[in-house]
């Protein structure tokens with residue numbers, strides 16, 4: 001599709017060779033209101049070169065920039081040159097592109113040949129998957145989809161917390177008080193119980209701690225009984241987690257958790273020593289990060305056991321070797337900011353220049369209206385329950401509607417509503433989860449956008465819309481139509497910005513804006529009118545809107561139902 005910014009920059013650059021094209025691109029503005037034009041170029045910069053007053057320069061340059069094909073008007077106002085789109089041409093360009101690409105509209109191949117790892121969700125397996133985890137899961141999935149849309153070869157990794165001393169604790173607890181059948185029946189709850197119990201019992205009987213340490217050591221040494229129990233914990237918990245991923249329609253390419261790297265760790269610890277990155281401190285191995293204003297990173301404890309950090313260093317190196325990534329993205333809460341700064345610094349100190357291709361995409365906390373969710377306070381809210389509650393809430397709203405398969409639809413809307421709320425704001429902000437707002441069909445919500453999509457679908461059906469029909473796009477020329485066209489036109493730029501900044505909410509806001517613009521249009525304009533040509537043009541615009549809403553929702557990880 002033609003890029004107006006580039007077109008204008010090229011035209012100006014022909015007339016004004018004194019300015020670099022990039023500089024011109026930077027100077028072009030989008031005026032605050034469209035009555036002032038679609039694009040504007042300020043000429044102050046040229047006053048020195050031409051030794052003339054800016055308004056004179058603007059007037060003279062505007063004369064030379066006339067282009068009736070693309071612009072209905074190119075005029076100077078004071079020191080600015082304002083460009084007004086030729087509406088007929090603009091609709092032809094935008095909808096022509098929609099027709100040509102259909103559901104590929106907005107996609108790009110800018111990322112082709114580049115491997116991008118998106119690591120997200122990464123829960124600790126024997127622990128509950130509570131609503132706080134939804135953030136990493138939903139944000140990470142959207143980022144992965146956004147990269148995919150732009151042609152990157154994405155690799156999604158769930159870096160499960162499936163290793164570490166807590167597994168020694170769990171095995172110990174299992175041996176003393178556990179029942180394998182009970183654990184299998186309700187793994188997450190039972191394992192949590194055992195974990196809480198062993199923590200309490202250790203206070204009374206510190207020898208349990210040695211026992212746990214010993215079990216973890218046996219696990220590291222691949223003792224069959226330790227491995228058997230650990231495998232059972234992992235598989236049973238993962239089954240549960242996958243059920244929730246299924247509700248969210250999320251799949252991972254790899255479930256390579258922390259344990260996966262255990263075999264590779266020794267080599268990395270040696271490498272750290274050989275390169276002189278680590279040093280000994282009170283029997284432990286650490287990396288001194290004081291010169292970089294950070295506390296030291298612990299690599300190996302004095303008892304010889306490795307930790308979370310060791311596995312992250314190992315994982316990063318493994319990923320580079322295996323996938324030769326262009327970017328290695330970690331979607332993890334901002335509580336771990338320091339951990340990732342340390343990690344990337346250590347990789348840098350090891351001499352890996354790709355340390356700079358590793359990105360920590362942090363996010364803020366989510367709380368429910370009643371207060372912060374924390375395991376300690378006991379008010380754990382399970383993600384699965386949240387999704388179920390949302391689905392039930394929506395079911396109540398739609399149960400009397402004349403649509404097929406209400407259960408499935410309620411799940412699509414309910415789960416979508418939760419995802420949408422999650423992705424509505426800058427990820428770094430803390431936010432309060434609000435039930436009423438999330439499930440509402442009005443305002444900035446998932447159901448509202450999905451509903452608009454469904455409404456357009458039935459509109460197209462009623463109007464017997466057919467992509468084979470020839471359409472005179474130039475019939476679209478009202479301001480409302482133009483507003484919609486502008487949002488279709490800028491869709492790809494929004495995706496590109498979202499991928500550069502790792503901010504799915506750019507996409508969320510864009511689809512809400514489009515849904516609003518369309519509903520405004522729909523309320524003021526009849527679409528299926530008598531005049532066949534006009535009807536076809538209006539349906540074509542509706543079709544373009546449907547595609548962008550559909551693709552936007554899909555990118556966010558939501559369904560786009562045809563009927564609601």
Ligand code: ARG
Nearest residue numbers: 122123124159160161312332
């Ligand atoms: N399992 C960790 C937790 O729940 C998150 C892991 C994040 N990823 C990583 N590569 N460190 O806190």
